[in-house]
Amino acid sequence: GAGVSQSPRYKVAKRGQDVALRCDPISGHVSLFWYQQALGQGPEFLTYFQNEAQLDKSGLPSDRFFAERPEGSVSTLKIQRTQKEDSAVYLCASSYRQGGTQYFGPGTRLTVL
Amino acid sequence: AQSVTQLDSHVSVSEGTPVLLRCNYSSSYSPSLFWYVQHPNKGLQLLLKYTSAATLVKGINGFEAEFKKSETSFHLTKPSAHMSDAAEYFCVVVYHMEYGNKLVFGAGTILRVKS
Numbered sequence: 001g002a003g004v005s006q007s008p009r010y011k012v013a014k015r016g017q018d019v020a021l022r023c024d025p026i027s028g029h030v031s032l033f034w035y036q037q038a039l040g041q042g043p044e045f046l047t048y049f050q051n052e053a054q055l056d057k058s059g060l061p062s063d064r065f066f067a068e069r070p071e072g073s074v075s076t077l078k079i080q081r082t083q084k085e086d087s088a089v090y091l092c093a094s095s096y097r098q099g100g101t102q103y104f105g106p107g108t109r110l111t112v113l
Numbered sequence: 114a115q116s117v118t119q120l121d122s123h124v125s126v127s128e129g130t131p132v133l134l135r136c137n138y139s140s141s142y143s144p145s146l147f148w149y150v151q152h153p154n155k156g157l158q159l160l161l162k163y164t165s166a167a168t169l170v171k172g173i174n175g176f177e178a179e180f181k182k183s184e185t186s187f188h189l190t191k192p193s194a195h196m197s198d199a200a201e202y203f204c205v206v207v208y209h210m211e212y213g214n215k216l217v218f219g220a221g222t223i224l225r226v227k228s
Contacts, residue, residue: 004156031213042203042218043157048210055212091157098213104149104157 002026004105006092012111013082021077021108025094032075033102034067035091043091049075050098082112115140115206117187119219127227132176132191134222136204139185145207146187147216148178152200160202163187174198199226 005024013019025032031050035043036059046065048056051072060067064083069075079086089109093102120135138144148160161172168180174197178189187204201221208215 033216035216035218040220042220043216044218045215048212048215050212056210056215093157095213099209100213101159101162102214102216106154106156 004092004094004103006090006105006108008108009106010109010111012113014113015083016081018078018080019082019110021079021090021110023075023077023092023094023105025073025075025092026096026103027073029094029096029103030072031095031098031100031102032069033093033095034075034077035093036061037089037091037107039088046077046090079110082110084112086110087112115144115208115217117146117204117206117217117219119202119204119222121222122220123223123225125225125227126194128196129193132189132194132198132224134189134202134204134224136187136189136219137185138187138204138206140206143182145209145214146178146180147205147207148172148176148187148189149203149205149218150200151203151221157203160189194224194226196226196228199224 034046037043045059049069064080066078089107091107093104116139145164147162149157163180171177204219
């Protein structure tokens with residue numbers, strides 16, 4: 001069956017550009033998470049949605065990071081005025097219910113030059 | 114606060130020999146602990162989870178882990194490594210929030226399997 005998909009898989013941006021990363025969760029999954037995985041590190045929590053409500057954005061590193069899930073399905077993570085330190089793999093995960101097993105997408109590798 | 118420490122960044126074993134990936138946790142209450150595996154260019158996959166039931170947990174592909182409260186450990190083992198086990202493994206402690214679970218990952222252990 002279809003899993004979590006993310007696009008683009010790879011993104012190269014020049015410093016200062018804005019980028020938008022898309023996540024398509026598994027159909028019917030209520031919960032959606034974004035994580036950031038820097039090179040050589042484990043994923044770190046960025047933000048959480050329950051349906052369209054963003055219930056936790058405590059992991060967003062700065063106000064340049066913004067996430068939305070307007071209709072409770074697809075989510076977009078936007079990074080404004082990208083910096084080199086934003087280079088990482090951005091992972092999306094979804095779960096059927098609160099506290100359920102999280103299923104991860106393949107990630108988007110962002111490189112900021 | 115919850116955290117995990119993976120004691121080895123790289124582990125190398127020969128095919129057919131046992132695998133041991135070490136993880137120690139820190140938690141202010143009885144934790145839930147997971148192991149995830151990440152193969153190149155693939156999404157993270159849940160291997161197994163401990164949620165305060167049996168302390169010895171069996172997962173997919175012959176992996177298992179034992180929760181030891183006295184040692185604050187949750188090491189991952191497999192009796193006999195296979196070439197397909199080569200991947201990066203993450204120990205995870207679960208931070209229980211009002212809305213659900215926030216996963217806190219260790220830094221990862223890269224497992225290399227030699228033929």
